Amino acid sequence: MGTQVKDVIIKPDSPNTLLLDKHADYIAAYGSKKDDYEYTLSEYLRMSGIYWGLTVMDLMGQLSRMNREEIIDFIKSCQHDCGGISASIGHDPHLLYTLSAVQILSLYDCINVIDVDKVVDYVRGLQQEDGSFAGDKWGEIDTRFSFCAVATLALLGKMDAIKMDKAVEFVLSCMNFDGGFGCRPGSESHAGQIYCCTGFLSVTGQLHQVNADLLGWWLCERQLPSGGLNGRPEKLPDVCYSWWVLASLKIIGRIHWIDKAKLRNFILACQDEETGGFADRPGDMVDPFHTLFGVAGLSLLGDEQIKPVNPVFCMPEDVLQRIGLQPDLLS
Amino acid sequence: MHGRVKLKSTAQQEEEKRKEREKKLKAFVSTRDAVLKKRSAGEQDEEALHLTQLLLSSNPDIATLWNYRREVLLHLETLREKDEVQKLYECELHFIEVCLKVNPKSYGCWHHRTWVNTRLPRPDWTRELGLCDRCLGLDERNFHCWDYRRTVVKESGVSVEQDLEFTERLIGSNFSNYSSWHYRSTLLPRLRPPPPPDSAPDTSPAPSASPQVHSHRVCEEQLLKEYELAHNAFFTDPNDQSAWFYYRWLLGRAEREEMISCVYISREGERVSVAFSKPVHALAVGLMLVLDGQPQRVEWRCAHPRFRHSPVWLCDLPPGSISDMSNEHNLTVHWTEKHTHRDCALYTGCAESWCRDSATDQELFRSELSVEKSSVLQAELESCNQLLELEPQNKWCLLTIILLMRALDPLGHEKETLAHFQSLKEVDPMRSSYYSDLCSKFLIENTILKMEYAEVRVFSLSNKNLTTLCHLDQLLLVTHINLSSNQLVRLPPQFAMLQCLEVLEADDNAIESLEGLYHLPKLEEVSLKNNHICKLSDLESLASCIKLARLDLRGNPVHKTANIESEISQLLPLVTALSL
Numbered sequence: 001m002g003t004q005v006k007d008v009i010i011k012p013d014s015p016n017t018l019l020l021d022k023h024a025d026y027i028a029a030y031g032s033k034k035d036d037y038e039y040t041l042s043e044y045l046r047m048s049g050i051y052w053g054l055t056v057m058d059l060m061g062q063l064s065r066m067n068r069e070e071i072i073d074f075i076k077s078c079q080h081d082c083g084g085i086s087a088s089i090g091h092d093p094h095l096l097y098t099l100s101a102v103q104i105l106s107l108y109d110c111i112n113v114i115d116v117d118k119v120v121d122y123v124r125g126l127q128q129e130d131g132s133f134a135g136d137k138w139g140e141i142d143t144r145f146s147f148c149a150v151a152t153l154a155l156l157g158k159m160d161a162i163k164m165d166k167a168v169e170f171v172l173s174c175m176n177f178d179g180g181f182g183c184r185p186g187s188e189s190h191a192g193q194i195y196c197c198t199g200f201l202s203v204t205g206q207l208h209q210v211n212a213d214l215l216g217w218w219l220c221e222r223q224l225p226s227g228g229l230n231g232r233p234e235k236l237p238d239v240c241y242s243w244w245v246l247a248s249l250k251i252i253g254r255i256h257w258i259d260k261a262k263l264r265n266f267i268l269a270c271q272d273e274e275t276g277g278f279a280d281r282p283g284d285m286v287d288p289f290h291t292l293f294g295v296a297g298l299s300l301l302g303d304e305q306i307k308p309v310n311p312v313f314c315m316p317e318d319v320l321q322r323i324g325l326q327p328d329l330l331s
Numbered sequence: 332m333h334g335r336v337k338l339k340s341t342a343q344q345e346e347e348k349r350k351e352r353e354k355k356l357k358a359f360v361s362t363r364d365a366v367l368k369k370r371s372a373g374e375q376d377e378e379a380l381h382l383t384q385l386l387l388s389s390n391p392d393i394a395t396l397w398n399y400r401r402e403v404l405l406h407l408e409t410l411r412e413k414d415e416v417q418k419l420y421e422c423e424l425h426f427i428e429v430c431l432k433v434n435p436k437s438y439g440c441w442h443h444r445t446w447v448n449t450r451l452p453r454p455d456w457t458r459e460l461g462l463c464d465r466c467l468g469l470d471e472r473n474f475h476c477w478d479y480r481r482t483v484v485k486e487s488g489v490s491v492e493q494d495l496e497f498t499e500r501l502i503g504s505n506f507s508n509y510s511s512w513h514y515r516s517t518l519l520p521r522l523r524p525p526p527p528p529d530s531a532p533d534t535s536p537a538p539s540a541s542p543q544v545h546s547h548r549v550c551e552e553q554l555l556k557e558y559e560l561a562h563n564a565f566f567t568d569p570n571d572q573s574a575w576f577y578y579r580w581l582l583g584r585a586e587r588e589e590m591i592s593c594v595y596i597s598r599e600g601e602r603v604s605v606a607f608s609k610p611v612h613a614l615a616v617g618l619m620l621v622l623d624g625q626p627q628r629v630e631w632r633c634a635h636p637r638f639r640h641s642p643v644w645l646c647d648l649p650p651g652s653i654s655d656m657s658n659e660h661n662l663t664v665h666w667t668e669k670h671t672h673r674d675c676a677l678y679t680g681c682a683e684s685w686c687r688d689s690a691t692d693q694e695l696f697r698s699e700l701s702v703e704k705s706s707v708l709q710a711e712l713e714s715c716n717q718l719l720e721l722e723p724q725n726k727w728c729l730l731t732i733i734l735l736m737r738a739l740d741p742l743g744h745e746k747e748t749l750a751h752f753q754s755l756k757e758v759d760p761m762r763s764s765y766y767s768d769l770c771s772k773f774l775i776e777n778t779i780l781k782m783e784y785a786e787v788r789v790f791s792l793s794n795k796n797l798t799t800l801c802h803l804d805q806l807l808l809v810t811h812i813n814l815s816s817n818q819l820v821r822l823p824p825q826f827a828m829l830q831c832l833e834v835l836e837a838d839d840n841a842i843e844s845l846e847g848l849y850h851l852p853k854l855e856e857v858s859l860k861n862n863h864i865c866k867l868s869d870l871e872s873l874a875s876c877i878k879l880a881r882l883d884l885r886g887n888p889v890h891k892t893a894n895i896e897s898e899i900s901q902l903l904p905l906v907t908a909l910s911l
């Protein structure tokens with residue numbers, strides 16, 4: 001009798017110190033082999049890939065190692081007539097990559113290299129009658145896209161471009177019995193989705209609508225004996241879910257409800273000592289996505305070797321200060 | 332990017348792998364380039380379907396390729412007869428199924444399937460329901476499939492009752508199926524809902540009809556069944572969290588009425604404070620103040636500028652309007668958005684007045700506690716106690732017992748509650764901060780209840796291991812507060828809601844921040860001995876409390892600051908009795 005807890009075991013010889021230099025080298029080298037198999041196959045999410053790489057480099061104080069001019073030219077070439085931005089050349093525009101592009105240009109403080117008014121038009125055009133957002137013209141609806149929309153507009157200082165009351169109403173209609181949020185009304189709660197929805201409510205100044213005690217309980221129950229966090233009950237721990245849960249807890253003012261030392265231990269164990277970078281779990285293959293969320297998680301846990309990260313935008317706090325953005329957090 | 336184990340391999344294996352990848356890469360790139368070329372040439376034909384199929388069957392996440400397919404399909408639709416269109420889209424459904432076998436969690440696949448169904452001349456919902464069943468049979472937690480299934484259910488007319496049976500079957504075969512429990516929580520409120528209060532026939536449910544908002548609508552008879560289902564689950568496997576989460580929702584399903592909970596008026600300063608049952612934005616909800624029959628133009632402000640939404644709002648009346656002690660006044664505050672209001676009379680010779688409901692336990696904290704019949708709750712408590720005897724270390728059971736005891740008799744069970752919290756922290760140390768905060772919340776609720784019964788304005792909660800402060804909006808009328816010998820680290824911005832506070836004692840805590848001691852118009856005396864106040868700037872907010880005369884800061888690191896005494900007297904010139 002009794003369920004086996006799904007978890008991993010952290011080996012005693014796992015890394016337990018932060019290997020910042022290795023991670024910076026790993027990200028700097030990633031993409032230098034542009035004809036690499038992995039690299040080519042991930043073309044469909046290139047814009048987000050660049051955002052992950054640049055953000056983690058900035059958090060580590062190594063942004064200058066990246067090729068600024070090349071990246072800016074690339075982004076310019078990915079903006080379409082409709083105003084939306086695609087993951088790469090030859091791909092279609094989408095809110096996911098529009099946000100990534102705007103985040104990158106905010107890091108580089110050069111948002112005006114693209115047509116900002118057209119981006120705003122694109123975002124506005126994707127809002128539906130019920131307040132939700134489609135990811136692109138093909139109409140997939142998801143609270144992730146609600147977050148992408150308001151985060152993009154907030155970074156551009158154009159929050160008044162959409163019907164805000166309706167947008168908020170839709171996100172709140174996705175709130176569940178456990179205080180969490182899913183993709184659409186009725187969808188099960190999921191840490192990634194909770195991050196998007198609490199982030200959305202933070203940017204729109206509506207966090208008082210969250211049942212923070214109930215949601216905080218569900219979120220802190222994501223921590224497993226290994227110290228890592230999962231994204232839903234009975235799932236394995238993962239560095240990226242650790243970020244989404246941790247950032248959500250930070251947004252709703254309950255980050256102290258998890259065991260920070262144990263989580264730090266888990267994240268450090270997901271480093272690859274040979275290649276640099278972080279994997280989803282100890283012993284797996286590393287990638288830039290988990291490398292960003294590993295480093296950002298350690299920043300939220302208070303590691304002083306890393307710049308402070310903003311839990312809502314997953315960008316360095318100093319960048320948001322420069323823009324003058326200070327999204328709400330519950331206390 | 333997930334779950335790819337890093338394998339050690341020999342140089343030879345590496346070389347073989349590299350060669351194989353190179354081959355795969357070459358094939359991928361040439362097909363991709365061919366597709367891009369065709370698309371930019373505006374070609375929308377069978378070959379386009381074939382080429383994208385080659386790529387998507389192993390990489391279903393490339394959204395642009397699905398987009399191209401949709402463009403091609405829409406074009407082919409215009410060229411073909413209805414039966415051929417049906418065939419075209421059935422082929423597409425078949426192809427998607429192949430892709431879903433490769434990656435059952437691809438957003439692109441599931442969205443495309445939804446789209447194809449909107450184009451099919453004769454969609455077959457029964458077949459789609461079968462697909463969902465098979466898919467959930469392989470992975471009962473696949474939320475993409477659950478989401479798709481909800482669309483199918485809506486189209487195919489599966490009733491709520493049938494759907495409840497479906498989840499019961501899944502739960503029966505595996506209790507540890509959080510997705511099914513979740514789904515039940517969305518179904519229950521839709522099961523024979525009682526007619527809405529103002530039975531207008533066209534009150535279609537707004538999108539906000541989520542289980543969070545409308546959870547109270549579950550009918551009693553069904554609730555008893557749900558309790559039983561949850562029992563079966565946690566008696567079978569007491570460590571499975573799914574049923575416990577569900578059970579806590581069932582217990583705490585009541586909702587607090589939206590109202591103005593208190594109006595307070597003071598001749599001194601000619602000030603009005605209004606407390607609401609939930610945080611509001613005074614300007615947005617249509618708040619109107621009427622004094623002696625005359626609507627007043629007043630400026631509403633939050634107790635602390637940190638908040639846009641707050642349960643407490645303040646305003647100043649026009650100068651001279653209530654300052655004369657010999658006049659009687661009648662005040663009404665209207666919450667126009669909710670069609671509710673509260674009156675408050677200020678009699679001759681009185682310096683202040685207030686109006687509120689005398690709060691009982693059930694009303695006060697009803698948002699957290701159930702209003703279930705106590706006999707039912709008593710029975711629930713007994714069965715949980717039985718389980719605890721078998722499983723004395725079970726944290727879920729301990730926490731649930733605490734919640735049940737609170738629903739039944741919070742004050743009567745206080746001692747046992749504290750003991751259970753202690754056990755919880757021992758069996759689940761990772762979450763001890765959560766338990767400490769929850770315990771603090773319950774103790775504050777109990778102290779508020781005791782204060783209510785005693786009809787006093789003194790709130791005393793010292794030496795109770797408090798780690799956090801909450802429900803501060805309920806303390807609007809409190810004049811004396813004692814929080815000494817706890818583990819508080821801050822007086823949060825919400826503390827500024829204690830508009831009547833005169834004396835604060837908070838010795839022997841770990842307080843570093845005094846943000847909440849902000850514009851408290853009656854605060855005269857503050858004692859903060861033995862805390863962690865470090866910098867002069869930590870005291871800045873105190874300057875806004877214009878009546879503060881006595882301040883005790885003995886035993887704080889701030890005393891090490893150079894010229895501290897003269898610095899403080901500059902910052903707080905009105906403080907006459909300062910202890911450092």
Ligand SMILES: [Zn+2]
Nearest residue numbers: 238240241280
């Ligand atoms: Zn991950």
